[in-house]
Structure formats: structure tokens, C-alpha cells
Amino acid sequence: MQHGEALVELSNVSMVYGQGANAVKAVDNLTLTVHKGEFIAVVGPSGCGKSSMMKLISGLMPVASGSLKLEGKPIAGPINKVGMAFQASNLLPWRTAVDNVLLPLEIVQPHRSQMRSKRAEYRDKARALLESVGLKGFTEKFPWQLSGGMQQRTSICRALIHEPEILMLDEPFGALDAFTREELWCMMRDLHAQKQITAMLVTHDLREAVFLCDTVYVMSDRPGKIVKVQKVDLPRPRDLDVTYTAHFQELVQELRSYIGRH
Amino acid sequence: MQKFKETILAPTLFVVALILLWEIIVRLFGIAPTILPSPLDIWKALLQYWGPLVSNSWQTLFTTLAGFGLAIVFGLLLGVFIGWSKTIYGALYPVMIGFNAVPKVAVVPILILWFGIGTVPAILTAFLISFFPIVVNVATGIATTEPELRDVLRALGASKLDIMRKVGIPRSMPYFFGSLKVAITLAFVGSVVSETVGSNAGLGKLMLDAQAAFKVELVFAALVALAVLGIVLYAMTAWVEKRMTGWAFRGENQGF
Ligand SMILES: Nc1ncnc2c1ncn2[C@@H]1O[C@H](COP(=O)(O)OP(=O)(O)OP(=O)(O)O)[C@@H](O)[C@H]1O
Numbered sequence: 001m002q003h004g005e006a007l008v009e010l011s012n013v014s015m016v017y018g019q020g021a022n023a024v025k026a027v028d029n030l031t032l033t034v035h036k037g038e039f040i041a042v043v044g045p046s047g048c049g050k051s052s053m054m055k056l057i058s059g060l061m062p063v064a065s066g067s068l069k070l071e072g073k074p075i076a077g078p079i080n081k082v083g084m085a086f087q088a089s090n091l092l093p094w095r096t097a098v099d100n101v102l103l104p105l106e107i108v109q110p111h112r113s114q115m116r117s118k119r120a121e122y123r124d125k126a127r128a129l130l131e132s133v134g135l136k137g138f139t140e141k142f143p144w145q146l147s148g149g150m151q152q153r154t155s156i157c158r159a160l161i162h163e164p165e166i167l168m169l170d171e172p173f174g175a176l177d178a179f180t181r182e183e184l185w186c187m188m189r190d191l192h193a194q195k196q197i198t199a200m201l202v203t204h205d206l207r208e209a210v211f212l213c214d215t216v217y218v219m220s221d222r223p224g225k226i227v228k229v230q231k232v233d234l235p236r237p238r239d240l241d242v243t244y245t246a247h248f249q250e251l252v253q254e255l256r257s258y259i260g261r262h
Numbered sequence: 263m264q265k266f267k268e269t270i271l272a273p274t275l276f277v278v279a280l281i282l283l284w285e286i287i288v289r290l291f292g293i294a295p296t297i298l299p300s301p302l303d304i305w306k307a308l309l310q311y312w313g314p315l316v317s318n319s320w321q322t323l324f325t326t327l328a329g330f331g332l333a334i335v336f337g338l339l340l341g342v343f344i345g346w347s348k349t350i351y352g353a354l355y356p357v358m359i360g361f362n363a364v365p366k367v368a369v370v371p372i373l374i375l376w377f378g379i380g381t382v383p384a385i386l387t388a389f390l391i392s393f394f395p396i397v398v399n400v401a402t403g404i405a406t407t408e409p410e411l412r413d414v415l416r417a418l419g420a421s422k423l424d425i426m427r428k429v430g431i432p433r434s435m436p437y438f439f440g441s442l443k444v445a446i447t448l449a450f451v452g453s454v455v456s457e458t459v460g461s462n463a464g465l466g467k468l469m470l471d472a473q474a475a476f477k478v479e480l481v482f483a484a485l486v487a488l489a490v491l492g493i494v495l496y497a498m499t500a501w502v503e504k505r506m507t508g509w510a511f512r513g514e515n516q517g518f
């Protein structure tokens with residue numbers, strides 16, 4: 001599959017938590033490029049620095065060395081061009097699903113100043129987004145009235161409502177049961193196909209990475225660096241059945257052999 | 263029906279039984295009214311001293327609510343301030359703990375020294391004793407905001423104020439309203455204690471005078487007034503809590 005120009009470029013990036021004697025190097029010598037429209041996965045042992053890499057790209061943490069660019073410009077601080085979703089949906093319990101999805105628009109400009117005048121329009125947009133991920137009839141429900149899978153769908157909608165350049169997912173399906181997880185894979189696959197979003201997925205599930213992504217990056221133990229880049233050449237659109245094919249299994253096994261290897 | 267049985271019928275029967283038992287014991291053992299007046303004596307005293315009981319109840323209610331109101335205002339402000347940053351939290355928390363460790367009764371004489379005998383020390387005692395739980399609860403509610411939620415918002419360019427307004431303060435509200443039940447009870451205690459130590463009005467003062475005059479049944483009548491007042495104050499704040507933070511009791515009242 002052919003992708004557009006480079007969106008995120010990391011070259012020789014390293015990142016450190018703390019200072020002096022307490023300094024912990026979380027990632028080291030990280031080089032990778034995410035192209036527009038590409039869906040990449042980052043896998044690796046626990047604590048290798050995957051979440052840290054997300055914090056770098058979203059501008060929440062500064063790089064210690066190397067260069068980090070988004071659309072050719074260095075990232076220095078939060079840029080509202082990312083949307084994030086985590087393992088916990090972190091929805092606000094006092095807001096309905098649609099109002100949760102609206103939250104980013106209350107913060108990001110120019111929507112923030114237009115919130116008053118365009119509220120109805122924004123709500124319609126949020127509702128449409130929720131309906132597109134299968135939440136028709138649940139948009140006015142509170143988080144505690146939604147199942148775990150529905151909460152996660154809502155959380156992903158919240159990450160997308162302001163039309164970010166890149167969607168960052170940190171183990172978004174980690175807390176779900178196997179069936180719900182596969183349902184959400186399909187939802188993610190369809191969102192990616194329909195909206196041509198660029199996405200970065202951190203996961204511990206290699207099948208998930210292979211099923212959803214175009215490129216899978218394997219990171220080493222901390223400090224994390226890339227030890228393997230695996231292109232996934234399975235044709236799209238992919239059906240869940242593809243996970244039972246020999247080629248799919250081969251790809252998963254190949255990736256597995258790089259994890260925790262010293 | 264079951265609910266009526268549990269929340270109305272059972273407690274009422276229990277209270278009636280308790281009063282009857284009290285009456286019986288006092289009569290059976292011939293206990294002197296100067297030691298323990300019977301419920302009937304207390305009832306008579308309530309009717310006899312109705313005027314002073316009511317006027318002093320108003321005074322106590324006023325000082326309690328004034329102190330409580332101050333505690334809400336300062337408790338919220340200080341709670342938000344402390345929850346604002348880890349540094350402020352770290353700097354102020356030990357001081358707060360130290361302050362809270364001082365028994366407030368010990369402060370009453372100082373307050374009387376400064377403001378003279380009267381209403382002001384009672385209000386201030388109520389305030390001092392009740393604002394701590396509000397501060398701690400509000401600060402805790404804000405400080406326990408999920409770091410990932412903060413990250414989601416910070417990545418969008420949200421300022422600290424944005425995060426506070428959209429998440430921190432709303433999520434601390436159940437903590438805040440939850441602390442009001444404790445705070446109102448403490449404010450009430452503070453008022454009465456201060457009235458007992460040095461005041462010229464209020465139920466505390468009334469009890470003190472009644473005791474000095476050996477009007478034991480009036481002491482007990484004032485106790486009844488205190489109990490009623492205390493229950494009303496508690497019920498009011500409990501109701502407000504339920505009303506304001508329905509979302510935090512997510513579907514608790516469903517089922518059964
Ligand atoms: N706020 C922090 N302060 C100090 N060290 C941190 C902090 N966050 C993470 N680290 C350290 O950085 C390293 C990488 O953490 P990170 O959260 O990026 O790992 P991860 O790959 O996401 O792990 P997991 O798969 O378990 O989520 C870890 O060794 C961790 O101890």
C-alpha cells in the first residue's frame with residue numbers, strides 16, 4: 001500500500017526522565033517515520049519506553065537529543081494535532097457520551113471560541129462520529145450506562161473529534177475481552193479506511209498489531225530502540241478470517257522472535 | 263413498601279421503645295429528676311421553656327451556619343489552591359495537619375480574648391473546626407485526577423486552568439459535598455462548645471445556666487433541641503449531597 005509524505009519523523013531520538021543521578025533513559029537512538037495515512041504499531045517488552053515515545057510525539061515530554069518533527073517542523077511542546085486514547089477510557093462520569101466527545105472542542109482553537117455559536121453543529125458532528133462506530137442510541141448515555149467496549153469506542157471518538165493529524169492509541173483494547181477486542185479491531189480498521197487517518201498503536205498483542213497495521217516496529221528492552229521493522233503486506237480491506245491464514249501466523253511468529261531477545 | 267419499613271417504620275418504633283423504656287426505668291427505680299428526668303418531665307420543660315429554647319436555638323443555628331458558610335468559602339478556595347500543584351500541596355499539607363492536630367476547644371479562650379464574649383468566637387470556632395475536612399476533600403478530589411486524562415487534555419494544549427475547570431473541580435464536587443456532612447456536624451459542635459466556654463446566648467449557654475441553677479430538666483430539654491437541630495442540619499446537607507452529585511452514585515439506587 002502506498003502512503004503519503006512523511007508526517008512524523010524521529011531521528012536518533014533519546015529521552016530521559018529525571019535528572020542527574022536519578023536520570024532514567026526511557027528511549028534511545030530511536031529512528032522511525034510515520035507517513036500520512038499509515039497505521040503503525042509499536043510493540044515491545046513492558047517498560048521499554050512505548051508510552052514515553054507517545055509522550056514525545058504529543059509534545060508532552062521534550063527530547064533529550066536527536067530530532068523530532070511533525071510535518072517537517074520540530075515539535076516543541078503540545079500541539080493539538082494529536083488525539084490520544086488509553087487503556088482506561090477516562091471518560092468524565094458527569095457527562096454523556098456525546099458531551100465527553102465534545103470535550104476536546106472546548107479546548108482546541110478555533111472550536112473553543114465558536115463553542116457557543118456552533119454548539120448544535122458540533123453536537124451533531126460528535127453524534128455522527130459516535131454513530132459511525134456503532135453507538136447509535138447510546139450517544140446520550142452516561143459512561144456507567146455503557147459497556148467497557150462502548151466506553152472505549154467513545155474514548156476513541158473523543159480522540160478524533162478535533163480531526164487530529166495523528167491518532168495515538170496506547171493499549172486501547174488491553175482491558176477488553178477477546179470478542180469485544182476483535183469487534184473493536186474491526187471498528188478501528190473501518191475508521192482508518194473511511195477517514196484515512198494516520199494512527200500509531202502501542203500494544204502487547206502481536207495479532208492486533210499485524211491485523212490493523214501497515215508497519216510494525218519492535219522495540220528492545222529499556223532504553224528502547226527499534227530492533228525490527230516489519231511491513232505487513234496483507235491486502236486491505238482485511239477480514240478477521242485473515243488472522244487464521246498461514247501468512248498471518250508467520251508474521252506474528254516472526255515478530256514474536258524479536259521480543260525480549262538479547 | 264420494604265423501603266418504608268426500613269427507613270421510617272423501624273427507626274420510629276425504635277425511638278418510641280427507647281423513650282418508653284426510659285420512662286419505665288425512671289419510674290421503676292424512682293430516680294430523682296435532678297439526676298435523670300423522665301421523658302415526660304423533659305416534655306414539660308420543653309413546653310415551659312419553649313421561648314428561650316427557640317430563641318437560643320436560632321442563635322446556635324446562626325453561629326453554626328455562619329461558621330459553616332465561611333468554612334465552605336475558604337475550604338473551597340484553599341482546597342483548589344492546594345490541589346493546583348504538587349509543590350503547593352507539599353508545602354501546605356504538613357502545616358494543615360499540624361493545625362488540625364490542635365484541639366479547637368483550646369483555641370476558644372484565645373478567640374474570646376481577641377473578640378470578647380459573644381457571637382464572633384462561636385462563629386470562628388465553628389469555622390476553624392469545620393473547614394479542614396472540606397479543604398482536604400476538595401484537594402484530594404483534584405489531586406486524584408487520572409494522569410492519563412491530564413495527558414489527553416495537555417496534548418490538546420489545555421492550560422492548567424482548563425484542566426481545573428473541565429476536570430479537576432467537577433470531579434472534586436462529590437468529595438466536597440461528601441465533606442459537608444462531616445463539616446456541618448463539626449461546625450455545630452464548635453458553636454456549642456464555644457457557647458459553653460464563653461458566650462451570652464445560644465443553646466450551649468442555656469445549658470450552662472440551667473445546670474448552674476439545677477434545672478436538670480431544662481438541661482435535657484436543651485439537649486433535645488440540640489439533637490433536633492443536629493439532625494436537621496445533617497439531613498439538609500445529606501440531601502444537598504444527593505441532589506448535587508447524582509452522577510457519583512451511579513445507579514446505586516437501582517437494583518433490589
Ligand atoms: N514519569 C516517569 N518518571 C520516571 N521514570 C519513568 C516515568 N514514566 C516512565 N518511566 C520509566 O521509563 C521507562 C519506560 O516507561 P514507559 O511507560 O514508556 O514504558 P512502556 O513501554 O509504555 O511500558 P508498558 O508496556 O508497561 O506500558 C520505564 O522503565 C519507566 O520506569
Ligand SMILES: [Mg+2]
Pocket residue numbers: 050051052170
Ligand atoms: Mg505504556
